[in-house]
Structure formats: C-alpha cells, structure tokens
Amino acid sequence: MNAVTWDQRERIIALLAEASADPAVRAVVITATGRGFCAGADLRGGPQSGDRVPGDVTRMIRRGAQRFVSAVLDCEKPVIAAVNGTAAGLGAHLALACDLVLAAESATFVEVFVRRGIVPDGGGAYLLPRLVGPQRAKELMFFGDTLPAAEARAMGLVNRVVPAEDLEKTARTWAERLAQGPTRALALTKHLVNTSLDTDRATAFAAEATAQELCMTTRDAQEGVAAFVERRSPSYEGR
Known part of the structure; x- marks a missing residue:
C-alpha cells in the first residue's frame, strides 16, 4: 500500500528539490502503483515507545512528515497528485498538498490518525481547514471515516474524478498543459x-x-x- 519509508521520503524530497532547480522540468506528477496511493508513514521502522525520550517525536515529525509535505508545497513547479487508490494519513496529506488533485473513481481518502489514538500530523490540521473549512475538517479528523473520491470532489478536496483506466492519461494531459505554460x-x-x-x-x-x-x-x-x-x-x- 506504499507506506512511506525513510528512504522513500528522502528520495521524493530530493526529487522535488531537483525539479525546482532544473529549468527542463516544467511540471511534476506524484502517483503510485498497486492498490494504494499511500497508506501513510511506515511505522515499523520508528523508535518504540519504550526507547523514546522527550523531544524524539517532535523531532521525528518536523524532520519527517512535515518536511515531506513542505517539499510539495514549496516545489517551484506545479505538482499534480494522481491518486490511484487509498490515500490514508500522511498519504492523504501528501495528495492534498499538491496543486491539483486527480483521483480514480476507486480512490479513497482516510484521516486515519484518530483510529490510532493520535493527532493528524504531516500538516493535516493546516491543510484541511483551508480546503474544506474547519467544521468539515473536524468531521473528517474526528471520525476517521473513509471518504470516497466522489465525495472528496464534492467537498473540494479533489479537482476531478476519472475512471481508473483514464487516470494516467489525464494526469499526463494536465502535466503537458502545465509544462507548456509560463x-x-x-x-x-x-x-x-x-x-x-x-x-x-x-x-x-x-x-x-x-x-x-x-x-x-x-x-x-x-x-x-x-x-x-x-x-x-x-x-x-x-x-
């Protein structure tokens, strides 16, 4: 389900920085293969609760999830998310940080944090109220319900929903249009x-x-x- 490992996160951050600096790059698409877009952070590699000292989690979030989402927001090229499946937790925030969001009809978005007894990280409490307003943002975050792509579009989280077989083609078309722009x-x-x-x-x-x-x-x-x-x-x- 494409949970984000440390290596993957750093690679994507580096690629976005390179895209900003390279005049030959005119647009960026973030998508995935398999059943999911991104299931969030890979928690298996993090420090266990018994090993942590005060400050560890704050440092981990700032250097990890927040840097990850900021890399998208700060990229100097337009970034399109092509959401092919489940976008959960940090994966949802990765998509929502993009400038334009395309979603397959089968895609879903889940603010999964409440199911784990933790607060939304990776900029969720910053991004969501700005996209849908505070009341809807709280509903999504308080309940952690699965949000189908069509409802996400109606709510303003997604620009366009397309059949799964058209997602790559549509993302490429949009990227090409952006790449021809100023x-x-x-x-x-x-x-x-x-x-x-x-x-x-x-x-x-x-x-x-x-x-x-x-x-x-x-x-x-x-x-x-x-x-x-x-x-x-x-x-x-x-x-």
Missing part, C-alpha cells in the same frame, strides 16, 4: 495562493505586486505580450 509565472502564482490565507490584505497585495515585477522580467512574459500583439499563440520556454 513556468515562473506558475511558480509565483502558486506561492501567492499558498501564502494568501496566512497573511493580511496589505501583505498579500504587496507580495502580488512584487511577484508581478519579477514576472515581467521573464522571457515568457515578454513572449506572452508579443503573442497577444501579434495575435498568435504564445510559445513559452519556462524562463
């Missing part, structure tokens, strides 16, 4: 949206103006204006 403008747009709910209006407006100033220096912005004037489709390079 990559730096998309990165700045992502940053503005992700920070908007944590700032006041004056700060958000100032950030918007600064982002536009930066964006207007890119070749893609110049190409976009030229294409408009010349009445043709723009050809963006991601630079």
